[in-house]
Amino acid sequence: MTDHGNLIKELAITNQSKILFFIMDGIGGLQTATHPGTELELAKTPNLDKLSQKSSCGLLIPAGHGITAGSGPGHFALFGHDPITSNIGRGVLEAAGICFKLTENDVVARGNFSTIDKKGLIVDRRAGRISDRENKRLCKLLNEKINLNDVELFVKPVKGHRFIVVFRASGLEGEISDTDPQKTGVTPLAPQALNPAASNTVEKVKEFINQAALILSTESQANMLTLRGFGKYRNYPTMQEYYKLKSLCLANYPMYRGVCSLLGMDINPITPDIPSQFDALEKKFGTYDFIFLHVKTTDVTGEDGDFKAKVEAIEKLDSYITRLEALNPDVLIITGDHSTPSALKSHSWHPVPVLLHSQYARLDGAKRFTEIECLKGALGQLPAHDLMALSLAHALRLKKFGA
């Protein structure tokens, strides 16, 4: 939680209002040498434009000026948590994403099956992207054969070459460096304790790697593994506990489902496409206080560096805006978890446009939902982790503070 997370908890009350978050992943953009405006500026977005004129607009700073937030911190911030202090490893997020039930004795890492040559150098960081079935077989093999004595071990497949490994015992610590060198032609790195308290855990991790290497050595493709994103699981307060919100997650990627699951939201079954995601939204809307609706097309096209495709993704999403409005939520938030400018082909640190639509939103001068128009917005530029309190306030779900 943020510094005043406990205050928000104290002030939160229940009522009949409904809050809807529509998160367009990586929505913020940047002009390029060939494009004089950002993706949002060059997209035709009549519905977002209209909505922005009857909303409070602004810009969210995901994790501090200049900090490029990963999806984990980006989403923790949207849900009201300080993204720096609440940061947990990718392993924990992936585990939550596959609904693996973690305990406070668990240290988790995300793993890749990989291919090494005779000298031990990595030649394929993803072992030729082995099938889910192969992945499952290998995880089962490692799970059955590896023995770490007093440490209980779980190796669970995620997707393709990706898996998680869970080390369970009291006294384990998660501050451990990655073994994935993030490039080929080199050997995997040795795990290192980033905090002296983790040195015993590192020994267990090394033992796991050694035994796994031996077991995998007879495999043709996946003859090695790398680990990254170590972290120790801890309990997070749920959306219900902190905000008194019965919450639903409508996201299809494991990472986002993972974050929502850690925060105790109900997780909707995966929907095959965006239309069916909106169908699910309409079906479930009446039974929840808070719904998180997440789409990824804006981030994927940005990561691909495909400016035109990102513009098209935005235009397509714009056509769904009227369906959000038709539900008449008391508070409708439209924003992203971070920027993903096509110009950078990656997440970036740039603030993210945000729109808050509510009967009680102060109207401002913003005429469009763009990075620059939102500078005129009533919300100003604010830390993303303050958005949740603003949403509760506009839903009249926060009591007055003090006499």
Add this chain to the structure above:
Amino acid sequence: MTDHGNLIKELAITNQSKILFFIMDGIGGLQTATHPGTELELAKTPNLDKLSQKSSCGLLIPAGHGITAGSGPGHFALFGHDPITSNIGRGVLEAAGICFKLTENDVVARGNFSTIDKKGLIVDRRAGRISDRENKRLCKLLNEKINLNDVELFVKPVKGHRFIVVFRASGLEGEISDTDPQKTGVTPLAPQALNPAASNTVEKVKEFINQAALILSTESQANMLTLRGFGKYRNYPTMQEYYKLKSLCLANYPMYRGVCSLLGMDINPITPDIPSQFDALEKKFGTYDFIFLHVKTTDVTGEDGDFKAKVEAIEKLDSYITRLEALNPDVLIITGDHSTPSALKSHSWHPVPVLLHSQYARLDGAKRFTEIECLKGALGQLPAHDLMALSLAHALRLKKFGA
């Protein structure tokens, strides 16, 4: 460092990019009864105007709303340090400025030679601005004659009537009040411990003052001294350690050279004027990752309350902007360490215009580099100590945070 200073350290990487800070000291201004605009607004600045239109603009808050920052805190903030928690005494800054090598056992104060009358009342706080030569003679005299037993003492001339005194012993503390009453017609104040831990040190300071007063009593002009800006030296992380930046300081005043020296920057030899300062910049640009270029004319004219002279200083500096651009730095920052409105004849708390030019800067609606146009800027209003992280981000020198 800021709260997330350690995070920035973790995320910082090296690459070939170059960051250039051009600091116009005290650049922010204010309209007056006779001038309808600020100094920046009334100055003709075609080059700054053009540059602002292809940059992200904004306003820096040096040390918090309403806080008038001194040059020390102002510059610590620009270099990414929290100006409140990183604040150190003027003594330490002056010592660093004359390249006196401090240790962590040192408490330092800045001193003035002064003139008192027969009753002990101060008649001249600067002892008639004695010469550097006189200063040197007197410092040598005090250094040789004063004996503080277990405390090692260094009295070193700075310039004119100004000197530093260094008390060296383990267990000394720097939280001591000034003896300089900042006015004439009164006696110097007795030093007081602002924290009980400093009471032993205060005794040593009193002993120093008593012995010095006796030694100086036969002098005609400098027959007394006052001390202010006490502080204990501590090690700061260098620009290299924190940001992985090989850094050069191109500043001619001891105070700024002092700050840079504390942060481990290379200090360029003093240049006689602004043209030669820019010559040095062009010569050294290729061999550094980060260059801090500081000019003082905007502050001096503001302190003088000379509105017209400040406008002229700005117009003169504007003619150098194209030389900065010609170097093609990956990130060019133009700003100040605080405002110095001619209307106030002193530093002020008003936010300071800032411009960030980079290929990855989000363009905004600011048409000029002025206090009001910068309000339209993409950077918004932000703490000055966040500027360094933003600069590193735009230079692509910060890794993504979290998965």
